[in-house]
Amino acid sequence: MTEPQENQPVKLTITHYRKPEHTHEAFIRWITDEHVPLAIPIFRKHGVIEYTLFVTPPSLNDSMRESLAEYQPSWQVADFDCFIEYQFPSMEAISAFMTDPEWAEVLEDQVDWVDIPKALVSFGHSTSYMLNGKPVNVPR
Template sequence: MAELGNTQGDRPIKFTLTHYRKPEHTHEAFIDWIVNWHLPRALPIFKKHGILEYKIFTTPSDLNSGVKAMMIEKRPTWNFADFDCFLEYKAPNIEALTKVMSDPDWPAALEQEEDWVDTSRSLVSIGYETPYLLGNGDIVNVPGISK
């Protein structure tokens, strides 16, 4: 088995997961469930195992379909993702993620997942994030270009 180490020196790992809601729930109810039921159980586990950041990127269908209609002429071959949210974890290494998933309290944080999440459609990505334009307007990590 390949070693699950951080192959990029001290760079943190970014782990993302798409979630589709079960069809009997609205997008709004689904996000409310994640924020108000799941996260109060999950966040202490994340902190316990050194997860550096956790964010939810929501993708409401009205916004998605509006931008899709706007972009159809410029990018007719683009497909638009239709999942409800994109969960983003930043961890110091893969071991922190595996500790979360093996924590004895983790199953309780997922207890209602089967009722809300269509896990058969989830998509995982793992890798490293490299910034190029910072929130303060600085351009970084591109040789010959700055600010």
């Protein structure tokens, strides 16, 4: 599917790098133990359908970097600490969420943890083609 369908949920993704004074482990603990519990009520308020934290530990990335070079030498292993995925019902919901003063309060301490200028944000739609080991949405 190349064009989004009307009323299709919108995915917002963001990559985060930790500030160098924090370890990867401490950074992920901050997100999961401190940030997420504060964020959940705001997620609910704005109808967030899904929030996923994709953690990219340096130990795993480092071990795979060498192996990957054998198969795909032009590929680079991303070095961010995590990739966050939000799924919203609409772009309007994203706008309301991002401008909510309560969300701004939740984000206050991220300046201590997140290397904010390095963040990379994207907006789009996703379609699953494998779920629970079974093909879905395949035309044939």
